[in-house]
Amino acid sequence: MASAQQQLTELFRQLTAGDQLTLLAFAEFLAGRSSPGAVTVTREPVVIPEPEPIERQAGESVVGALKRLAKTYPMLDKTAMLGATSDLVASAIMQGADPVGVIDQLENIFREHYEKLKSGDHE
Template sequence: MSLPSHSAHASSERRLRGLYRGLSAADRDTLLAFAEFLAGRAAAAPISIPAPEPIPRPEEESVIRAMKRLSATYPMLDKARLLNETSQLMTQHVMQGRAAVEVIDELEAVFARHYQRLCEACE
């Protein structure tokens, strides 16, 4: 089972909120009961998160190539959720002259941390 993208998830959530607001109190209760039923059913069927596909880190690697490598290593991660942290690190490298090796080390930690959170959320 694949996970929906962040934007698709947000769009569905907005749509659901709009529908919910238009319902009577009794229909809202029914919708909540059905949502709880579905959530319980989903909890019974755990989502299988694929293992990362490790790609060896080259000795000489640019930050851009590292981002591509890590994206390929962790294809199951929602890149939109990584954007804030990864763009901050990229900015530190490009605008502030932070060493590529240091930034890549941190990028690897960011991707690993997001993968761990994804696995924990699906347990």
């Protein structure tokens, strides 16, 4: 049992804040299902860290901006943004879209996902 708890703890630490909330909700559901009324879980609210602002460099590439934003918003689940971000990167590389405009859009995507995480909307 101890090794299962250790494994669960390690996996929990690797999750984003939103995924940690999902895992806690699922664990509460399972605990309540097996013994109704027997488990009352009091959990502390998850504190979502503030972004770590990194200034945009002059002449920054789209890929460089993506790396900067990933460091600025380490709490976000990057796979949730993959569709939108990959489309923008592709438009910059394949279609020659204006890099500054693409970077502005990437910053907006990251900011919007952060605001959703802060508001509790993890979908």
